[in-house]
Amino acid sequence: GAGVSQTPSNKVTEKGKYVELRCDPISGHTALYWYRQSLGQGPEFLIYFQGTGAADDSGLPNDRFFAVRPEGSVSTLKIQRTERGDSAVYLCASSLPGLAGDTYNEQFFGPGTRLTVL
Amino acid sequence: AQSVTQLDSHVSVSEGTPVLLRCNYSSSYSPSLFWYVQHPNKGLQLLLKYTSAATLVKGINGFEAEFKKSETSFHLTKPSAHMSDAAEYFCVVRDHYNQGGKLIFGQGTELSVKP
Numbered sequence: 001g002a003g004v005s006q007t008p009s010n011k012v013t014e015k016g017k018y019v020e021l022r023c024d025p026i027s028g029h030t031a032l033y034w035y036r037q038s039l040g041q042g043p044e045f046l047i048y049f050q051g052t053g054a055a056d057d058s059g060l061p062n063d064r065f066f067a068v069r070p071e072g073s074v075s076t077l078k079i080q081r082t083e084r085g086d087s088a089v090y091l092c093a094s095s096l097p098g099l100a101g102d103t104y105n106e107q108f109f110g111p112g113t114r115l116t117v118l
Numbered sequence: 119a120q121s122v123t124q125l126d127s128h129v130s131v132s133e134g135t136p137v138l139l140r141c142n143y144s145s146s147y148s149p150s151l152f153w154y155v156q157h158p159n160k161g162l163q164l165l166l167k168y169t170s171a172a173t174l175v176k177g178i179n180g181f182e183a184e185f186k187k188s189e190t191s192f193h194l195t196k197p198s199a200h201m202s203d204a205a206e207y208f209c210v211v212r213d214h215y216n217q218g219g220k221l222i223f224g225q226g227t228e229l230s231v232k233p
Contacts, residue, residue, distance in 0.1 A: 003161070033220065042208050042223030043162070056218050091162070104150055104169055104212060104219060109162040 002026070004110035006092050012116045013082055021077040021113045025094030032075050033107060034067055035091040043091055049075060050097060082117045089114050120145045122192075122209045124224035132232045137181075137196040139227045141209030144190065150212040151192045152221070153183055157205045165207075168192065179203070204231045 005024040013019050025032050030051055035043035045059040049069045057067075064082075069075040079086055089112040096105035125140040143149055153165040166177025173185040183194045192209060209224040 031218065033218070035221075035223075040226075042210075042226050043221075044223070045213075045220040048218035048220055050218065056216060056220065059220070093162075104167070106164060106167075107221060111159075111161045 006110040006113050010114045014118050019079050021090050023075045023092030029094035031095045033093040037089045084117050087117045120211045122211045122224040124209050124227050126227050128228045130230040131199045134198050137199045139194040141192045152210040153194050154208045155205050199231045201231050
């Protein structure tokens with residue numbers, strides 16, 4: 001079956017512009033995660049959705065970043081007034097319900113969107 | 119707070135020789151630990167996971183890792199490197215406490231394999 005898809009694969013924008021990055025999760029996966037990977041670093045958590053609601057947005061760096069998942073499937077990460085420091089690969093992952101404790105549902109990652117802010 | 123530390127940013131081996139990628143973790147409770155691999159221009163792929171069952175975990179492509187609580191380590195090994203193993207490897211701990219179980223990644227180790 002199809003994996004997690006992300007569009008666009010590459011996005012170049014100018015400082016101050018607004019961008020939207022899209023994630024299409026695996027069908028049936030109710031949990032969706034966004035991570036950001038800066039050059040030479042490991043991915044860092046941004047936000048987690050269970051269904052339509054953002055259950056954990058503790059990783060969003062500031063109020064320029066916002067994400068939605070209105071129908072519990074596709075998600076869009078929105079960045080306002082982009083800055084050069086926002087340049088990174090933005091990764092999306094999906095899984096069966098994300099749970100605390102010992103039960104783990106594997107997160108499947110998409111190929112990422114490489115954002116470059118000039 | 120939970121965290122992982124990958125002790126080497128870059129490891130270089132010759133084809134056919136053993137691979138050792140080192141990882142130490144910090145966690146108040148018995149953690150869930152993973153190794154992910156990232157090939158250039160490809161998505162992250164799960165190699166193996168430890169979730170409080172057997173301490174020696176076998177993964178894909180001949181990789182394995184051993185959970186050592188006394189050393190707070192979860193090192194990744196492979197007996198014989200192949201050219202196709204060249205990639206970035208991430209040691210990961212799962213946030214055990216919060217809903218969603220977000221993943222916390224190490225800085226990564228780049229593995230080079232020489233012919």
